[in-house]
Amino acid sequence: MVPYEGKCGDCLTTKELMTLYETATVVSNSLDLVASLEKALHILKNRLQLEKCVIHTLQDDTLLTVYACIDFSKHQKELATYTLGEGVTGFAAQSKEPVIVENLHSDMLFLNKSGNRDKNALSYIAVPMLVDQEVIGVLGASMSKTTAIGFESTVRVLTILSSIFAQSIRSHDINLKEKERLKELKLYYKMEWDSKVHNFGDIIGESPKMKQVYNVVERIAGSNVSVLVRGETGTGKELVAAAIHKRSKRKDEPFVKLNCAAITDSLIESELFGHEKGAFTDAKEARKGRFELADGGTLFLDEIGDISASAQVKLLRVLQEREFERVGGSKTIKVNVRLVAATNRNLEEMVKNGTFREDLYYRLNVIPIDLPPLRERGDDIALLVNFFLQKSMSNHKKKVLITDEAMEILCQYTWPGNVRELENTVERIVLMGSEDGISADEMLLLLPAFNQKLMCQRRIYSEES
Numbered sequence: 001m002v003p004y005e006g007k008c009g010d011c012l013t014t015k016e017l018m019t020l021y022e023t024a025t026v027v028s029n030s031l032d033l034v035a036s037l038e039k040a041l042h043i044l045k046n047r048l049q050l051e052k053c054v055i056h057t058l059q060d061d062t063l064l065t066v067y068a069c070i071d072f073s074k075h076q077k078e079l080a081t082y083t084l085g086e087g088v089t090g091f092a093a094q095s096k097e098p099v100i101v102e103n104l105h106s107d108m109l110f111l112n113k114s115g116n117r118d119k120n121a122l123s124y125i126a127v128p129m130l131v132d133q134e135v136i137g138v139l140g141a142s143m144s145k146t147t148a149i150g151f152e153s154t155v156r157v158l159t160i161l162s163s164i165f166a167q168s169i170r171s172h173d174i175n176l177k178e179k180e181r182l183k184e185l186k187l188y189y190k191m192e193w194d195s196k197v198h199n200f201g202d203i204i205g206e207s208p209k210m211k212q213v214y215n216v217v218e219r220i221a222g223s224n225v226s227v228l229v230r231g232e233t234g235t236g237k238e239l240v241a242a243a244i245h246k247r248s249k250r251k252d253e254p255f256v257k258l259n260c261a262a263i264t265d266s267l268i269e270s271e272l273f274g275h276e277k278g279a280f281t282d283a284k285e286a287r288k289g290r291f292e293l294a295d296g297g298t299l300f301l302d303e304i305g306d307i308s309a310s311a312q313v314k315l316l317r318v319l320q321e322r323e324f325e326r327v328g329g330s331k332t333i334k335v336n337v338r339l340v341a342a343t344n345r346n347l348e349e350m351v352k353n354g355t356f357r358e359d360l361y362y363r364l365n366v367i368p369i370d371l372p373p374l375r376e377r378g379d380d381i382a383l384l385v386n387f388f389l390q391k392s393m394s395n396h397k398k399k400v401l402i403t404d405e406a407m408e409i410l411c412q413y414t415w416p417g418n419v420r421e422l423e424n425t426v427e428r429i430v431l432m433g434s435e436d437g438i439s440a441d442e443m444l445l446l447l448p449a450f451n452q453k454l455m456c457q458r459r460i461y462s463e464e465s
């Protein structure tokens with residue numbers, strides 16, 4: 001075996017140039033990369049009489065497996081697998097240098113694991129395929145008496161081709177990964193839209209408390225700090241999380257959401273971090289978790305107070321080290337995710353009674369945003385009623401008038417379900433109401449039973465006094 005010293009003597013011959021031109025053209029015009037690489041290897045064989053040409057690629061930084069080849073049976077392909085440093089292929093990958101085995105019948109480095117050594121073959125050359133000095137595989141070929149060029153020229157041609165092949169394989173891999181990511185994101189977003197969880201609509205409200213919220217959102221959106229949005233149910237926590245994302249540099253990357261309260265303890269870690277095939281009974285396929293889906297973007301964890309103790313530990317590690325392993329996996333995955341969490345629970349209380357980790361609480365609560373309940377937002381109620389009224393009338397292609405007295409009732413109501421309840425109430429108003437206007441009595445009928453009773457009592461009381 002001779003490590004190639006990198007001599008660069010004569011210029012390329014016309015034969016070599018033609019070979020390079022043809023192989024590069026075949027590979028650059030490809031949709032099916034493996035088929036095109038194999039065509040390119042055939043050109044090497046036909047033009048230069050190089051035999052058993054094979055491209056190995058490096059898997060998981062340890063194993064070189066056949067990616068494309070000519071003159072190998074299916075079984076031989078499977079046998080021709082090398083670890084780093086093993087045989088001439090493994091050695092070329094490890095040393096990052098071309099390796100020449102002058103006499104492959106006597107050199108111990110030529111292992112012939114595939115068993116398809118040719119009687120006529122004399123020598124073997126293996127050239128590492130590098131992208132930015134990183135080995136992604138090895139290009140190898142046998143030389144025989146009939147090979148049209150010498151060692152030096154063969155190394156030169158294979159070295160030029162290995163760099164073209166390496167770039168093509170790398171771009172192909174990136175495209176595949178991106179396609180897979182888009183497929184998973186499409187699936188995720190489809191699920192979200194189907195359950196109508198997503199809403200990127202604008203935030204309505206001019207009250208001083210909401211102006212404070214906008215102020216904080218504007219100031220922190222551009223940074224990468226974690227945010228904890230707190231507020232009663234239906235106050236718009238998800239809307240604020242989406243607003244932070246939309247105003248950040250990550251706005252063109254995914255905004256991914258997980259409602260921690262909707263997932264059982266046993267599934268939460270798999271939803272967050274993904275799982276490998278066979279990690280548990282139902283894990284028929286490997287699946288990415290929300291952290292991987294949100295890579296580059298924002299992950300919104302709703303109802304963060306509901307996650308299990310073991311998921312809290314894993315979450316803390318991601319926040320500290322930006323890395324994790326899938327459930328049932330050992331490979332460490334690194335992600336770049338901005339976390340926005342939300343809760344309507346009292347996390348401080350949970351920290352005190354030991355149900356929520358204090359270290360995690362501080363990691364999440366770098367920037368707290370407190371959303372006011374609707375009953376503390378004064379004129380915002382009327383603004384929101386009008387906003388949802390327009391939206392709903394246009395959806396239902398119907399005109400409905402809310403009289404002043406009906407609006408008065410809506411403004412006095414305590415809205416325990418906050419904006420969500422108000423939105424649903426306006427929807428009912430549009431469905432039940434008419435252009436003639438909704439009266440106060442009709443309005444009371446449209447409010448949920450418990451509060452309707454309260455309102456009636458108030459009304460009777462005020463009429464009596």
Ligand SMILES: Nc1ncnc2c1ncn2[C@@H]1O[C@H](COP(=O)(O)OP(=O)(O)OP(=O)(O)O)[C@@H](O)[C@H]1O
Binds near residue numbers: 202203205239342420
């Ligand atoms: N200020 C607002 N302007 C317009 N729509 C709003 C506003 N706040 C909330 N909404 C709407 O009210 C509904 C509930 O909002 P959202 O889901 O963001 O609340 P939440 O606080 O996250 O609720 P939960 O605690 O139940 O998860 C959504 O349809 C949202 O679009």
